[in-house]
Each structure stands twice: as structure tokens, then as C-alpha cells.
Amino acid sequence: MTGTLLAADAAERDAADPLAGFRDRFQLRDGLIYLDGNSLGALPKATADRLARVIAQEWGEGLITSWLGALWSTAPRRIGDKIARLLGAASGEIIATDSTSVNIFKALTAALSLRPGRAKLLSEATNFPTDVYMMQGIEAFSGGRVRAVTADPDAVLDALDDEVAVLLLTQVHYKSGRVRDMAQVTRKAHDAGALVIWDLSHSAGAIPVDLGGANADFAIGCGYKFLNGGPGAPAYLFAAARHQAATPVLSGWFGHARPFSFEEDYDPAPGIERFLCGTPPVLGLAALEAGVDLLLEADMGELRRKSLALGDLFMERMEPLCARYGFALASERDPARRGSQVAYAHPRGYEIVQALKELDVIADFRTPDVLRFGLTPLYLRYRDIVETVERLERVCATEAWAKPEYQERAAVT
Amino acid sequence: MTGTLLAADAAERDAADPLAGFRDRFQLRDGLIYLDGNSLGALPKATADRLARVIAQEWGEGLITSWLGALWSTAPRRIGDKIARLLGAASGEIIATDSTSVNIFKALTAALSLRPGRAKLLSEATNFPTDVYMMQGIEAFSGGRVRAVTADPDAVLDALDDEVAVLLLTQVHYKSGRVRDMAQVTRKAHDAGALVIWDLSHSAGAIPVDLGGANADFAIGCGYKFLNGGPGAPAYLFAAARHQAATPVLSGWFGHARPFSFEEDYDPAPGIERFLCGTPPVLGLAALEAGVDLLLEADMGELRRKSLALGDLFMERMEPLCARYGFALASERDPARRGSQVAYAHPRGYEIVQALKELDVIADFRTPDVLRFGLTPLYLRYRDIVETVERLERVCATEAWAKPEYQERAAVT
Numbered sequence: 092m093t094g095t096l097l098a099a100d101a102a103e104r105d106a107a108d109p110l111a112g113f114r115d116r117f118q119l120r121d122g123l124i125y126l127d128g129n130s131l132g133a134l135p136k137a138t139a140d141r142l143a144r145v146i147a148q149e150w151g152e153g154l155i156t157s158w159l160g161a162l163w164s165t166a167p168r169r170i171g172d173k174i175a176r177l178l179g180a181a182s183g184e185i186i187a188t189d190s191t192s193v194n195i196f197k198a199l200t201a202a203l204s205l206r207p208g209r210a211k212l213l214s215e216a217t218n219f220p221t222d223v224y225m226m227q228g229i230e231a232f233s234g235g236r237v238r239a240v241t242a243d244p245d246a247v248l249d250a251l252d253d254e255v256a257v258l259l260l261t262q263v264h265y266k267s268g269r270v271r272d273m274a275q276v277t278r279k280a281h282d283a284g285a286l287v288i289w290d291l292s293h294s295a296g297a298i299p300v301d302l303g304g305a306n307a308d309f310a311i312g313c314g315y316k317f318l319n320g321g322p323g324a325p326a327y328l329f330a331a332a333r334h335q336a337a338t339p340v341l342s343g344w345f346g347h348a349r350p351f352s353f354e355e356d357y358d359p360a361p362g363i364e365r366f367l368c369g370t371p372p373v374l375g376l377a378a379l380e381a382g383v384d385l386l387l388e389a390d391m392g393e394l395r396r397k398s399l400a401l402g403d404l405f406m407e408r409m410e411p412l413c414a415r416y417g418f419a420l421a422s423e424r425d426p427a428r429r430g431s432q433v434a435y436a437h438p439r440g441y442e443i444v445q446a447l448k449e450l451d452v453i454a455d456f457r458t459p460d461v462l463r464f465g466l467t468p469l470y471l472r473y474r475d476i477v478e479t480v481e482r483l484e485r486v487c488a489t490e491a492w493a494k495p496e497y498q499e500r501a502a503v504t
Numbered sequence: 505m506t507g508t509l510l511a512a513d514a515a516e517r518d519a520a521d522p523l524a525g526f527r528d529r530f531q532l533r534d535g536l537i538y539l540d541g542n543s544l545g546a547l548p549k550a551t552a553d554r555l556a557r558v559i560a561q562e563w564g565e566g567l568i569t570s571w572l573g574a575l576w577s578t579a580p581r582r583i584g585d586k587i588a589r590l591l592g593a594a595s596g597e598i599i600a601t602d603s604t605s606v607n608i609f610k611a612l613t614a615a616l617s618l619r620p621g622r623a624k625l626l627s628e629a630t631n632f633p634t635d636v637y638m639m640q641g642i643e644a645f646s647g648g649r650v651r652a653v654t655a656d657p658d659a660v661l662d663a664l665d666d667e668v669a670v671l672l673l674t675q676v677h678y679k680s681g682r683v684r685d686m687a688q689v690t691r692k693a694h695d696a697g698a699l700v701i702w703d704l705s706h707s708a709g710a711i712p713v714d715l716g717g718a719n720a721d722f723a724i725g726c727g728y729k730f731l732n733g734g735p736g737a738p739a740y741l742f743a744a745a746r747h748q749a750a751t752p753v754l755s756g757w758f759g760h761a762r763p764f765s766f767e768e769d770y771d772p773a774p775g776i777e778r779f780l781c782g783t784p785p786v787l788g789l790a791a792l793e794a795g796v797d798l799l800l801e802a803d804m805g806e807l808r809r810k811s812l813a814l815g816d817l818f819m820e821r822m823e824p825l826c827a828r829y830g831f832a833l834a835s836e837r838d839p840a841r842r843g844s845q846v847a848y849a850h851p852r853g854y855e856i857v858q859a860l861k862e863l864d865v866i867a868d869f870r871t872p873d874v875l876r877f878g879l880t881p882l883y884l885r886y887r888d889i890v891e892t893v894e895r896l897e898r899v900c901a902t903e904a905w906a907k908p909e910y911q912e913r914a915a916v917t
Binding site: 156190457 | 533646753766769
């Protein structure tokens with residue numbers, strides 16, 4: 092098929108796309124193709140206005156009274172409840188605050204406290220590093236009481252012995268995009284007497300999630316990817332209602348049952364609020380809320396359908412490049428096991444990602460050799476996929492990647 | 505002296521005030537007297553513009569490339585270095601990130617690791633609650649290895665026995681404003697073999713601090729008080745260069761020596777960056793930086809002189825009210841021991857603070873009976889102090905505090 096025909100076909104699919112209207116709700120420069128929404132989501136236009144209001148009116152005019160008057164105090168819970176609607180959780184089971192890493196620590200220690208006598212924290216090798224690092228920090232501090240272990244990704248369920256207190260897994264793998272069956276894994280872990288913490292950083296807003304249906308224990312996730320909450324956005328933590336008597340180690344004053352009584356002893360709040368710690372990050376929360384509000388306007392089923400269709404189109408268009416230039420699919424083909432991204436391995440992966448940037452395509456490189464293309468159905472068009480592969484072909488045909496300055500490696504998730 | 509004469513006198517002092525020009529750099533509504541800058545600092549006018557730029561340009565246009573292109577990655581260290589100039593620390597000894605509470609946890613566990621064989625975390629009763637709560641969380645998690653203890657404020661140095669690993673004290677007490685002698689206390693703690701963590705939440709930007717001169721070990725503090733960093737602003741952590749081999753338990757990926765190598769094992773960054781944990785909160789950091797930048801324009805000696813002068817004037821004007829209406833000074837009179845606030849105890853303290861609000865004076869109530877008046881020399885005028893006491897007198901003379909709705913207690917630091 093020629094480029095023109097392809098473009099016409101893509102334009103037709105864009106015209107029929109029920110989600111097409113959402114693209115205009117984001118600030119996206121003409122010409123730019125942004126395939127890194129799973130590192131940092133694009134800016135919703137409403138966010139700038141909302142932040143300007145929070146700053147000038149709520150902070151500038153309301154000052155300290157805005158903690159109650161502008162509902163800053165309850166923002167972590169209110170936004171958590173909104174995220175809960177995306178993730179199949181109940182009201183009062185999610186709180187938005189702190190970073191993903193800090194929330195992993197809270198979830199790990201809370202889950203540990205519910206499994207006395209069990210010493211192992213289990214994850215998979217190749218998990219996103221911070222998940223395992225946080226486990227290792229707990230091991231180091233525990234003085235031998237806790238062990239952090241990882242197993243081969245395909246064998247992690249076989250490693251569920253009677254010493255495992257907590258299994259920490261990412262539902263959608265950050266590099267391959269492989270999706271874990273949350274209900275099945277949770278059931279197996281429960282059968283082995285362990286609790287599960289799900290890292291939903293690449294799931295929330297990208298694929299349908301049903302925490303309640305999966306009988307999930309704990310979950311954490313990131314606000315700045317598919318939730319479009321902004322750089323370093325507050326993260327969130329899910330604790331099933333049945334686990335909310337667990338006490339997180341990070342017992343800061345905002346997790347107290349009566350923070351403004353200034354009592355001498357820590358007495359955790361009865362519900363999900365005990366997973367708060369310090370004073371909530373109001374500006375970051377406001378941006379996160381704007382991102383979540385926008386996502387809640389879309390139908391998750393439609394998002395998933397389009398995400399898969401974008402991926403199918405991407406893989407179809409890539410086939411000649413795989414044959415000609417040596418790209419190898421590094422993500423799942425099976426829709427049931429595929430997140431909202433496609434990835435290819437290529438020995439020149441890093442340089443190619445750099446060269447694509449010069450053609451106004453932003454993708455992501457992940458060591459050692461993976462080009463990662465995030466597919467954000469809220470603001471990507473079918474024509475963007477066709478155009479991306481055309482520009483990629485140009486990079487390869489002209490060897491535009493062979494520049495000395497691309498040898499210097501630097502990347503940011 | 506009559507009101508008019510007083511007002512003329514205050515106007516004269518305002519006219520001679522070398523810091524007078526700073527008031528116009530803040531958004532402050534005419535008529536409002538804001539005496540709660542030690543709960544939430546006022547909004548610097550530059551902050552709104554800076555945030556708008558970070559959102560529209562750095563996030564909206566630069567997207568993921570801004571982590572390097574707009575220097576987001578190094579913001580925690582860059583802002584830490586700026587705060588270091590306010591606090592007498594060296595470059596590379598302070599990092600800005602996370603909440604005060606989370607940073608307390610990092611400092612406590614890092615200090616503990618430097619004192620093996622010692623089990624006690626010591627603080628003073630009446631310390632700001634989150635400090636002690638974080639100690640209690642560590643105790644609960646430690647399985648008996650660590651004990652969190654508090655001593656009477658006047659006897660805390662006597663409690664430094666050979667089991668104390670860490671002494672955690674707030675330099676300027678949140679309620680009384682009492683200032684601790686940092687150098688002397690640190691020396692005594694070192695003599696007893698303990699390390700000290702200073703909570704500088706009510707010190708930074710309020711009184712001169714010399715962490716280096718005091719041979720301080722660790723410190724943490726809050727970004728949203730006198731630093732004017734905005735609601736829930738990122739906090740900061742100081743670790744003296746000699747202690748930066750200590751490993752904080754919160755071993756997130758941003759504290760890794762090579763975060764973007766995605767290695768399997770945690771290997772802490774060599775310097776202060778190891779006290780980072782998750783992805784830095786970019787929006788909050790941008791607002792914090794604007795606040796700190798403004799403060800760095802002022803001379804700390806001038807700020808301190810004016811702060812004390814405002815306090816002296818406040819106490820002088822309050823004397824008739826103490827005699828007539830039963831206010832009792834609840835903060836230090838001695839300038840050497842007084843922070844940037846004055847406080848009065850009164851049995852109707854809560855109701856009076858509410859009634860003052862209706863006269864456009866925002867002060868703070870702290871249990872059980874303390875009216876706390878924060879003195880922010882950057883934006884307060886002498887005339888504001890005179891006017892505050894006049895409005896307070898009106899509240900008392902008319903018993904404006906005696907409203908049923910004021911009985912319902914609610915307050916936010």
C-alpha cells in the first residue's frame with residue numbers, strides 16, 4: 092500500500108474514532124508525535140487553568156483557610172475515590188499522596204504486619220527497579236527478619252512457598268508491556284498464604300482494572316503516566332477495606348485519627364487515611380485531579396479497544412521494518428497479555444530513539460536495547476502510528492541514527 | 505498613646521524599614537493581616553508566573569525531555585543548595601523532596617545505622633507530633649530493637665544516656681517559639697555519643713541558622729512556612745557530608761547511583777542524592793524554588809532584626825490586654841530564645857482566633873489554649889502589629905468571641 096493510501100485509511104479510522112474529541116483537550120504541538128505518555132502523560136489543557144486558580148485564589152487569597160475552605164485536607168481521599176472508579180475499587184480504598192516508591196514501602200510494611208511469622212518479600216527479576224529496591228531497603232533495615240527475593244518472571248508463582256509474606260508484582264511490565272492476570276495470580280498467592288501488592292503504574296488509565304473483582308489486597312501506582320497528572324505527580328495507594336487495620340510504618344501526622352489534636356501518641360486513622368503520612372502536596376494533587384477528571388470522561392472499554400487497535404496497526408506496519416532492518420518485537424502480541432504499548436529490540440535502539448526525536452517523534456529507550464512506544468488512546472491518532480513507522484523507516488533507510496553524539500547515553504523514564 | 509499617634513509611629517517605622525519593598529512581591533489582599541505565615545507562607549507573585557511556565561512550556565511543550573532539558577532531574581539538589589545558603593550548610597548537603605515526615609524517617613533510620621548497638625530514639629514531650637509519631641512507627645516496626653522515648657523539654661539533655669542513638673529536636677518550638685541553642689545541644693549530644701536531627705520547620709527563613717557552625721549531623725524541615733513554598737510544598741533534608749555513607753531505608757530509584765541503568769540491586773548514590781526516593785515532585789519543587797529565591801534576596805540579619813522588633817512591638821501593645829482580659833504570654837520574651845512568633849494563652853483562645861478572622865486577622869490556634877501569631881518580616885508591617893492588637897482589643901471589649909458557632913473546634917497547621 093502506498094503512503095497516500097495508508098494515510099487516507101488512517102484518516103478514515105480517525106474520523107470514526109469515538110475518542111477523537113479528547114485529543115483537543117490536551118496541549119500537543121502540531122507535528123509532534125508523542126509516544127511516551129507512559130513515562131509522562133501530556134498536559135490536559137484544563138490543568139493550567141486549574142493550577143492557576145489553586146495558586147492565585149486558593150493559596151493567594153484563601154491562604155491557610157483553604158485547608159478546609161478549598162477542601163485541600165480531603166483532596167487525597169477525594170482523588171483516591173476518583174481513581175477507585177478507574178480501578179474497580181470501592182470508595183475509601185484508595186488514597187492519593189506521596190511517591191510510588193514511598194507508597195510501595197507503606198504497602199510492603201502493612202502487608203508484612205498482616206503475615207507475622209513469614210519473612211519473605213517476593214518479586215520478579217526484571218520488575219521496575221524501584222519496587223525491588225524498596226524491598227531491599229526493608230531487608231537491610233530489618234536486621235535479618237525480612238528477606239527480599241526475586242524469581243524468574245515465568246517462575247515467580249512457583250516461588251510462593253510458606254515463607255512468602257508478600258508478592259509484589261507489576262501488572263503491566265514497564266518494558267515488555269506484558270499483562271499479568273490479576274485475579275489468577277492473586278488467587279494463587281492467597282492459596283499459598285501470601286498477600287499481593289500490585290504495581291499499577293502502567294495499568295491505570297491504560298487497561299481495565301478490577302481490584303475488587305480480583306480480590307486484591309494492596310496496590311500502588313503512579314500519577315504521571317496514563318493518568319496525566321504531571322511530572323512527579325503524587326502517586327496512590329489501594330488497601331482493601333479488610334486490610335485497613337494494618338499499620339503502615341510511616342506514621343506521620345496526616346495519618347493520625349485526629350491530626351489537629353496534636354496528641355503525643357500515634358493513633359492511626361480508622362480508614363484509608365492512615366496511609367497518609369506528611370502534609371499532602373496540594374499543587375501536585377490539583378494537577379493529578381485534573382488529569383483523572385479528564386480520564387473519567389472517557390469510557391474505559393473504548394480506550395482499551397482503541398489502544399489495542401493502535402497496537403495492531405503499529406505491529407502490522409512494522410513488519411517490513413522487522414524484516415529489513417532487524418527490529419524484533421519485544422512486547423506481547425496477544426491482546427489479552429498486552430498493555431498499552433509496543434516495544435522492539437534493536438541493537439541500535441538508543442541511537443534510533445534519538446534520531447526519531449529529530450523527526451519529532453518522542454519514544455522511549457529502555458536498557459539494554461528496547462525501543463518503547465507508549466500508546467495513549469486519549470490523544471493518539473491512527474495517522475500518528477502510520478506516520479511514526481514512516482519516520483522510523485526514514486531513520487533506518489538514511490542511517491540517521493549513526494551520529495557520534497547519540498553514543499552518549501542518557502534517558503529518563 | 506492614642507490610636508492615631510500609634511499609627512503614625514508605626515507608619516514611620518514602616519517607612520524606614522529596609523525590607524519594606526518585599527511586601528509588594530507577595531499577593532496580599534488589602535485589609536488582611538496575615539499572622540499565619542508559620543503555618544502556610546503567603547504567595548510570592550513570581551510563583552504564579554513560574555508555575556504557569558513550568559506547566560505550559562516545560563511540561564506542555566518539553567514533555568518528557570524536560571527531565572533533562574528543563575533540569576527537573578537536578579531540581580532537588582539545586583534547590584537544596586539554595587536552602588543550604590539560608591541554613592549555613594555546604595553545597596551537596598541538602599536535598600529538597602518528599603514531606604517533612606518522610607524525611608524525618610530517612611534521617612532517623614540513617615542516623616540509627618551510624619550508631620549500631622544503641623537502641624533509643626529520644627525527643628522531647630510537646631515536640632511537634634509528627635516527629636515523635638515517626639519515631640514510634642520505627643519502634644513498632646523494629647521488633648523490639650528500637651525504642652522511641654520522650655523526656656520533659658527541660659530535662660531532655662539529661663536523658664542522653666549511652667543507649668540514645670539519636671536525639672530529634674525542633675529548634676524553634678512550634679507552639680512556644682522557644683529557640684534551642686543548636687551548637688550547645690549538638691555538642692552535648694555528641695559528648696554522650698548520640699547524633700542529633702534538627703527539625704528546622706520553624707527556623708528556616710525565620711532565624712539565622714548555622715548548621716555547619718553547629719557541627720550538625722542531620723536536619724529536616726518544611727517548605728511551606730517561612731520558605732513560602734506553597735501548600736504541602738516539598739520538604740528538605742540535610743545530611744552532613746561526613747554522614748553521607750549512611751543508607752536511608754527508603755531506597756527508591758531516584759536515590760540510586762544510576763537510576764536510569766535500571767539495575768536489579770540498589771546501590772545508593774554517593775552523595776546527598778541517596779536521600780531521594782521516588783520521582784521528584786516537579787510542580788511543588790518549582791513553587792518551592794520561587795519562594796526560596798525570593799528569600800535569598802533578603803538579608804537574614806535584617807530579617808531577624810525586624811522579626812524581633814515586630815515581636816517586641818506586639819508584646820508591648822499586648823500588655824494592657826494581658827492585664828484587662830487575661831492573656832498570658834506563652835512564648836519567650838528573651839530575644840535569644842525567641843523564634844519568629846509570639847503566642848498567648850487564653851481560656852477563650854480558640855473562639856478569639858475565630859472572631860479575629862471576621863475582622864480580617866488570620867492567626868492560629870494551638871491546643872489547648874494558645875493563640876499563635878506568626879511574624880513574617882518579609883511581608884508584615886509595623887502598622888499591621890498595631891492594628892492587630894487594636895482588633896484584638898475590639899474582640900475582647902465587645903465579647904465578639906462569644907458565638908455558639910465558634911464552639912465547634914477545627915484547625916489546621
